[in-house]
Amino acid sequence: MTSLENNYFKISVVCGIAIIVSLIVFQNFNSCPAKQFSLIDDITKYEQTYDPNMCIAIAEKIEQLNSECGSGLELPDCG
Structure with a gap:
């Protein structure tokens, strides 16, 4: 993996985690x-x-x- 591919992977993982966390928080506010x-x-x-x-x-x-x-x-x- 090159440095650029490694950065894209890290950004993708962080974005994925952020989406999952925001869905969980949204669900808790609607509980x-x-x-x-x-x-x-x-x-x-x-x-x-x-x-x-x-x-x-x-x-x-x-x-x-x-x-x-x-x-x-x-x-x-x-x-």
Whole structure:
């Protein structure tokens, strides 16, 4: 192998590893526990303001989480 071929090989390996790592990180951010933590943060913010629009958004997120992850979380009363 020449020096140039060796550099191309190293670059290819580094790029491949970077792609695999970014796919793993992306999958972890879309996981059910990550969505639940995000929802908890939203609920905490809602409890500080009791904004009706925020309540509706939270209810939609809970519905989506329940359908995707089978969480069984109760919907808030936004009425």
